[in-house]
Amino acid sequence: MPEGNTRTYQVLAALPYVVMALVAAADVAAGPDVGLLSLVSLGPAFAGLVGSWRRTALIGVLALAVCSLLAVYDGQLGERRGYTALVCVAGVTVAGLAAAVMRGRRDAELASVRSIAEVAQRVLLRPVPRSAGHLRVAVSYTSAVAEARIGGDLYEVVASPGGIRVIIGDVQGKGLEAVETAAHVLGAFREAAHDESELAGLSGRLERAMDRQLQGEKFVTALLVELRDDNEQVTFLNYGHPAPMLVRADGTTHFPEPPQYALPLGLGIHGAGGPEPFCVDFSPGDQILLYTDGVTEARDGAGAFYPLGERTALLKDPDLQGALEALRADLVQHAEGPLHDDAAMLLLRYRDP
Template sequence: MGAVAIVDLAAGPEFGYLPLLALGPAFAALHYGARRIVLIGLIAFVLCIVLAAYDNVLGHRQDNLTLASIIGVTSASALAGARRQQRERELATVRTVAEVAQRVLPRPVPRSAGPLLIAVNYTSAAAEARIGGDLYEVVITPFGVRILIGDVQGKGLGAVETAAGVLGAFREAAYDEADLPGVVNRLEKSLSRTLSGEKFVTAALAQFGDDHVTLVDCGHPPPLILGRDGDLRLVEPEEPSPPLGMTDLADAPPRPYQVPFSPGDQMLFYTDGVIEARDDAGTFYPLLDRAGVLRSSEAEQALRDLEADLVRHTGGPIADDAAMLLVRRR
């Protein structure tokens, strides 16, 4: 509006820039509430009267139409601004409820289990629908500590419902089945009754022994081992397996594999929201190069440091949910 006033004063009355003053309240509707829009409209109205008097067109038919236009645009913009703010408040409430549901769905994991120290970090996405299907669980069973981390394909309430079903089936099977393939089989049977179409769930299961860990990977990103001696490596299976919900398509069921896990070692489980986070140039987050931030003496602080480093890489909120679970052997 200031620019319009300056141009009008410089150009003179014959060019008729006064109708452009209505752009003020129109653009204000994009950012402000009804009160501020009305205030901006009032400023535009007064400014139009002052400029019309300066141009000697005050009271003319064209000037009256300009004033009427400013009143009409201000009224419509105030109504639009009020409705936009109401929708923003509703969306904020939905986001909060969705994020709480996402965090409450997995139960709090034990911070320690025998010689193991356990920490979890969950980072919500910046998308409009923050609720997703990332899941994790830690269960202390007669067979040892068993861990599940997974990611349901898709977003929304359907993904959360599937995640809840996977967690419920795992909590039962982890106590009943003597080995991880039996747990995977129970999960597959449970999903066969609920999944439809080409839906699937990537998952990694682990069972910790005295000096080793047994893993089963069902299409999930491989866990990362940080050795006490500084060695960093991804623990990938020799034969990749399809995700849960699609294991029937494979020639053989997922096979477990073992890796050493000695005192002082730590293992990081994560979802694809971590390794698929991109910076402005489109570069994926280099987890292996940044894993050194996990050297903090406290497991929870180590995951907070990794989360902060992940956010620095993306330059802002991440585009997908990211769950991280860190296990340390004392």
């Protein structure tokens, strides 16, 4: 459980006891004429907010005991005001029990739905190979959906006869509907990546498949990457996606831009041309960070965007996954809380022979 949620839970768990203690102290201080006995029912009322129904029942019994003791102290145990207070505490306890039972059922249903969604996400975003050709690969995914790993960002790494093919993308929207669209993109990419010998052929099949599936109603920004074993270059095809970050072995940073940006996948029915491929050198010690806009558009409390280009020092760790996790932790710290958009990162490092 996140630290903030843990602190909130602890406060809510202690609230019934604190309230009953304050009411008891106030009743003793004010005397029997003020009539604070009924306020003891606030204890079981707050008890239904967290915990099981058994805990609510125990707090209700404790509240009845406290109310009885205060009624004896005030000399009202056999009077109408004393009985009224006890009935009030008992009634609120029953209502709190009903609320706790209903909340428990909703929590169980929500946990089941989250479990199913996470399984679907794991099937969709299969673990990428940690080593492919002369590459080492690490991946990080942070969903905007609280306490779940589900969203509309996608990635895949395929070792094909034509070389290593990589895709990273961002589906319009969030939630299960975005996951369904991501499944279409990844299914088309995985099939075409193995069948097509050239990156242009792969992209053409991907465009046609997405135009059929999405019909111009949704779109997916995407970046296709190809690395061949026979040369030290990487080829990009950019469908309106954020530029990759290239970190050289000497620490210099570049964000390679395409000659001309193309429309996102799914909008090809509007008649625009596809992206132009462009190449950059990729040598031993170099790294490429592919990411979605949830990374660069993360803001801090002052509204400043995450300065990705200034964080390359975090990627020096020889442990590739450790380097990416350090970058992810820095991103979350910058956002000062949950991200407002899904954030996927794929780190590619040239592996020395």
